[in-house]
Each structure stands twice: as C-alpha cells, then as structure tokens.
Amino acid sequence: NTMSLDWGYTDDNGPSTWAEKYPLAAGARQSPVDIDTSKATSDNSLVDREIDWSYPSNCSYRIVNTGYGWRVDTYGDDTALSGGPLSEVYKLEQFHCHWGATNDEGSEHTVDGKSYAAELHLVHWNSEKYSSFKEAASQPDGLAVLGVFMEIGNADNAELEKIISLIPKIIHKGQDSQASFDLDFGSLLPESKHYWTYLGSLTTPPCNECVIWTVFKEPITISERQLEVFRSLKSVGEEDAIEPEEGKLVKNYRPPLPLGNRVLRECGP
Numbered sequence: 001n002t003m004s005l006d007w008g009y010t011d012d013n014g015p016s017t018w019a020e021k022y023p024l025a026a027g028a029r030q031s032p033v034d035i036d037t038s039k040a041t042s043d044n045s046l047v048d049r050e051i052d053w054s055y056p057s058n059c060s061y062r063i064v065n066t067g068y069g070w071r072v073d074t075y076g077d078d079t080a081l082s083g084g085p086l087s088e089v090y091k092l093e094q095f096h097c098h099w100g101a102t103n104d105e106g107s108e109h110t111v112d113g114k115s116y117a118a119e120l121h122l123v124h125w126n127s128e129k130y131s132s133f134k135e136a137a138s139q140p141d142g143l144a145v146l147g148v149f150m151e152i153g154n155a156d157n158a159e160l161e162k163i164i165s166l167i168p169k170i171i172h173k174g175q176d177s178q179a180s181f182d183l184d185f186g187s188l189l190p191e192s193k194h195y196w197t198y199l200g201s202l203t204t205p206p207c208n209e210c211v212i213w214t215v216f217k218e219p220i221t222i223s224e225r226q227l228e229v230f231r232s233l234k235s236v237g238e239e240d241a242i243e244p245e246e247g248k249l250v251k252n253y254r255p256p257l258p259l260g261n262r263v264l265r266e267c268g269p
C-alpha cells in the first residue's frame with residue numbers, strides 16, 4: 001500500500017536497489033559524495049558573500065517518523081538562508097538526521113573516506129524563484145541543504161535532547177507529535193563557517209538532482225545514549241505485527257556516489 005515504503009536501507013530495498021524504481025538515483029549529480037579535500041578549490045566569490053542564516057527559535061511545529069528516520073517540520077516564513085553558493089534567499093522547510101548501526105559509520109558525506117557517526121540535514125527551498133517546496137524540488141537550484149557532521153561526545157547535546165525527548169512518541173512509522181519546543185539552531189550548527197559546497201541531489205528517493213549542498217567541516221557532538229534513541233525508531237507501523245526487536249531503524253544513510261566532473265568548492269579559514 002502507499003504507506004509501505006518501497007525503498008529503505010535493508011539488503012533487499014537499500015541504496016543499491018533504488019535505481020530500479022527511482023531512475024534519477026543513477027544520475028551523474030547524485031549525493032552524498034566523498035569530500036576529497038585535495039580536489040576542493042577555494043573560490044573568492046564564496047568569501048565575498050558569507051553564508052548567513054536566521055531561524056526563529058519557535059519555527060518547529062511537528063516531528064514525524066517517516067519510516068526512514070525522524071523529521072522535524074518547520075514554518076519557513078521567518079527563516080532565511082542566503083549567501084555563500086546561494087544566489088537567492090532560501091527558507092527552512094524541515095530538518096532530519098542520518099545515522100548508522102555503529103559509531104564508525106552513519107554520515108552520508110565522508111571526508112577523505114572518513115565517516116562520522118551521524119549527519120544532520122537542514123533543508124531549505126528557493127522561495128524567491130519557486131512557489132512551493134514541491135516545485136522547488138524539481139529544479140536544479142530548488143533546494144539548499146546544510147549538512148552538519150555529528151561525532152560522539154561525552155555530554156548530551158542539550159538542543160538535540162529537545163528532539164530526542166519526543167522520539168518515544170513516534171516509535172512507529174507514520175506517527176507524529178507536536179514539536180513546539182524552542183530550539184537554538186545556533187547550537188545545531190558548528191562555530192566555524194568553514195564548508196564545502198557542490199551541486200547534488202536528495203539522498204533518498206526520488207533522488208531529485210535539485211540540491212545546492214553546503215557541508216560544514218567542523219562536526220557537532222551527540223552522546224552515545226542520544227544516538228541509541230535514534231536507533232530505537234522503527235521503520236514499520238504499529239499495526240505491522242513483528243517481533244519487538246525487528247524493524248528497528250539502526251541505519252538510514254546512503255553511501256557516497258562519484259563526484260564525477262562536478263566542481264567541489266571550499267570556503268573558510
């Protein structure tokens with residue numbers, strides 16, 4: 001049925017099978033990629049227009065279990081992302097995370113072959129040129145996504161804890177909960193604005209090639225306990241009678257695709 005996902009991260013529906021039903025997944029502008037730092041070129045035009053964001057702390061309104069992870073939906077009206085590789089102002093639509101079964105994998109982008117334990121994606125759309133997120137997701141400059149690496153730290157991440165405290169309410173696919181917490185997005189982004197940028201795609205089906213990616217070099221930290229809560233999410237609905245330990249979303253990352261002849265630009269000290 002429409003609710004059951006025809007793609008996922010298991011051996012029989014994972015990334016290597018996606019192109020069968022989602023042909024874009026086999027394109028030449030796919031994400032994620034391995035960030036080969038020796039290929040990154042610095043670009044003065046990026047330096048001249050510093051990347052800039054503004055998010056009101058109360059812009060989140062719902063958290064949902066999509067079947068392949070959690071996603072926080074946001075009101076974009078008073079948000080703005082601009083500068084850096086972007087020619088227009090983009091609005092925040094949602095943010096979500098990717099992780100792995102163990103701490104030595106989980107990020108989607110890798111840096112010189114190194115994986116991080118998880119990766120946060122803040123998803124924005126070009127509301128200057130297009131009239132909806134859906135329309136923007138079909139355009140080559142439609143979306144702007146900030147990727148933030150997450151590494152294991154001793155302390156809990158207090159801002160992430162506001163999201164994690166709601167996970168027990170959305171254990172099963174399709175469940176959602178009100179998420180009216182005040183979130184300091186500044187704490188979900190690294191101090192350094194050093195980033196890489198390249199043209200890519202959604203990392204999940206339909207894999208549209210519509211994303212201007214900005215991946216920050218400096219990771220933020222998450223605790224092992226917090227990451228375990230992510231892994232307690234289930235990819236199946238409440239009605240899907242399965243064993244308690246089955247259907248856990250222990251990983252939801254797509255491995256890197258070839259950069260091909262795309263330019264990888266770097267900005268920052």
Ligand SMILES: COc1ccc(C)cc1NC(=O)Nc1ccc2c(c1)[B-](O)(O)OC2
Pocket residue numbers: 121123133134137145201202203204205206
């Ligand atoms: C079934 O999914 C859809 C149906 C209709 C539309 C218009 C869009 C989507 N999906 C979508 O936006 N995914 C999506 C959006 C943004 C990002 C990612 C996935 B990511 O690569 O993981 O990080 C950034």
Ligand SMILES: [Zn+2]
Pocket residue numbers: 096097098121203
């Ligand atoms: Zn993502």
